[in-house]
Amino acid sequence: MQRGRTILSKEHFQLTIERLCHQLIEQYDDFSNTCLVGIQPRGVFFSDRLKERLTDILGSSNFDYGKLDITFYRDDFRHREKPLKAYSNQMEFLVENKKVLLVDDVLYTGRTIQAALAGLQDYGRPESVELVALVDRRFNRHLPIHADYVGITIDALDEAYVKVEWKETDTSDRILLYPHKV
Amino acid sequence: MAEQLSTNHLLGIKDLTPQDIQLIFETADTFKEVINRPIKKVPSLRDITIANIFFENSTRTRISFELAEKRLSADVLNFSASSSSVNKGETLLDTVNNILAMKVDMVVMRHPAPGAPHYLSKRIKANVVNAGDGTHEHPTQALLDAFSMREQLGDLGGKKIAIFGDILHSRVALSNIFCLQKLGAEVTVCGPPTLIPKFIHKLGVKVSHNVRETLQWCDVANILRIQLERQDIKFFPSLREYSQHFGINKGLLDSLKKEIVIMHPGPINRGVEITSDVADSDHSIILQQVENGVAVRMAVLFLLAAKRG
Numbered sequence: 103m104q105r106g107r108t109i110l111s112k113e114h115f116q117l118t119i120e121r122l123c124h125q126l127i128e129q130y131d132d133f134s135n136t137c138l139v140g141i142q143p144r145g146v147f148f149s150d151r152l153k154e155r156l157t158d159i160l161g162s163s164n165f166d167y168g169k170l171d172i173t174f175y176r177d178d179f180r181h182r183e184k185p186l187k188a189y190s191n192q193m194e195f196l197v198e199n200k201k202v203l204l205v206d207d208v209l210y211t212g213r214t215i216q217a218a219l220a221g222l223q224d225y226g227r228p229e230s231v232e233l234v235a236l237v238d239r240r241f242n243r244h245l246p247i248h249a250d251y252v253g254i255t256i257d258a259l260d261e262a263y264v265k266v267e268w269k270e271t272d273t274s275d276r277i278l279l280y281p282h283k284v
Numbered sequence: 285m286a287e288q289l290s291t292n293h294l295l296g297i298k299d300l301t302p303q304d305i306q307l308i309f310e311t312a313d314t315f316k317e318v319i320n321r322p323i324k325k326v327p328s329l330r331d332i333t334i335a336n337i338f339f340e341n342s343t344r345t346r347i348s349f350e351l352a353e354k355r356l357s358a359d360v361l362n363f364s365a366s367s368s369s370v371n372k373g374e375t376l377l378d379t380v381n382n383i384l385a386m387k388v389d390m391v392v393m394r395h396p397a398p399g400a401p402h403y404l405s406k407r408i409k410a411n412v413v414n415a416g417d418g419t420h421e422h423p424t425q426a427l428l429d430a431f432s433m434r435e436q437l438g439d440l441g442g443k444k445i446a447i448f449g450d451i452l453h454s455r456v457a458l459s460n461i462f463c464l465q466k467l468g469a470e471v472t473v474c475g476p477p478t479l480i481p482k483f484i485h486k487l488g489v490k491v492s493h494n495v496r497e498t499l500q501w502c503d504v505a506n507i508l509r510i511q512l513e514r515q516d517i518k519f520f521p522s523l524r525e526y527s528q529h530f531g532i533n534k535g536l537l538d539s540l541k542k543e544i545v546i547m548h549p550g551p552i553n554r555g556v557e558i559t560s561d562v563a564d565s566d567h568s569i570i571l572q573q574v575e576n577g578v579a580v581r582m583a584v585l586f587l588l589a590a591k592r593g
């Protein structure tokens with residue numbers, strides 16, 4: 103069992119989420135006509151946290167919040183070693199003419215985001231879409247996609263593996279870097 | 285939970301594992317959400333071509349498969365035997381190979397001969413989905429029936445399911461028995477002795493000829509049609525007599541004073557195996573079955589496509 107190196111500890115994790123929330127408020131003010139969309143499965147942990155914290159800071163949550171499953175929009179579902187499993191999709195609103203904040207934990211090749219953008223189209227034509235990523239692996243992109251709000255930027259080799267742990271499912275909030283995929 | 289199906293074809297429920305069935309159900313749950321969206325279509329199978337080959341009449345199953353394929357963005361080819369070279373003496377394998385030569389990836393087939401899809405699956409590269417083979421199996425119908433029961437009752441382990449009617453000629457009955465048993469349910473078949481296969485108890489099902497007692501026992505009544513087109517001799521004196529003894533009507537249901545789910549795979553012969561007031565009652569989930577059919581077939585096609593790699 104290889105050991106991962108902690109690249110973001112529990113304390114910094116909390117600060118990073120706090121900082122991202124304030125960055126978003128700077129741009130989106132009171133979040134009117136805005137929606138937050140977490141990408142299933144692991145982006146949702148992050149978007150849940152953002153939603154909770156934003157609601158605290160703003161004192162209300164007058165933005166729509168959805169969870170988007172992108173399994174059926176992937177272009178690589180038949181080319182992967184392990185088959186993909188679909189998760190529940192909870193989008194109770196249309197994104198027509200709204201400002202969308204797409205949320206995922208790790209931005210890596212960009213294929214997930216491409217699929218999410220395709221999936222989002224089924225809910226209307228948004229005014230704009232911006233991407234919030236907790237981790238940006240900036241040298242591993244396969245597509246011209248970038249994040250607008252980034253928690254931490256990591257320069258890692260293709261074979262490396264970044265794992266975001268959440269206190270809800272793992273031991274605590276932290277980000278680990280492994281030399282190889284676990 | 286299993287992550288992929290253990291098989292490359294869906295020939296019958298008999299070949300599936302309980303994990304396969306659970307995987308299909310969980311995938312169908314997500315597709316049911318998809319088909320209730322404003323835009324009911326996802327691009328998953330956009331590079332797949334599917335041929336629907338029907339050597340026997342079908343409305344519901346063919347439309348349901350076609351919709352499922354279109355909702356997954358597959359290219360669809362429809363072929364029915366009545367308007368084809370089958371009438372000119374072409375063999376099944378030749379017919380299918382000619383279609384496959386045009387680069388078709390999956391075949392959904394209904395055929396009057398039991399085992400026809402099994403024969404085909406051993407000889408062609410495409411994935412084969414059995415949409416009914418004679419009196420043998422109709423796996424997607426059994427899956428959508430069990431999926432609909434699961435929606436009503438939750439986990440089917442230990443639940444009591446009764447299948448009424450023409451068990452002898454019914455591929456739906458056989459697939460249902462396999463499917464429900466794999467999910468841990470208890471199954472009873474009920475009908476006139478002439479329409480119940482002699483050795484069916486060897487499958488581990490109970491046999492009854494008393495409709496009232498069986499209805500009293502079961503949580504779900506799945507009522508099958510009398511398949512007159514498959515009956516070359518008389519199995520009962522008259523339809524009127526059949527409906528008197530084995531038909532299910534409102535008075536009978538009300539006298540039981542219990543919660544019961546009524547199902548029917550269609551087409552319904554109103555007034556024969558089931559009266560209109562039962563078919564249209566609150567107990568009946570017949571139209572939910574049809575809706576679930578599309579979601580379950582999407583799940584099957586999606587999971588088989590995922591195996592193509």
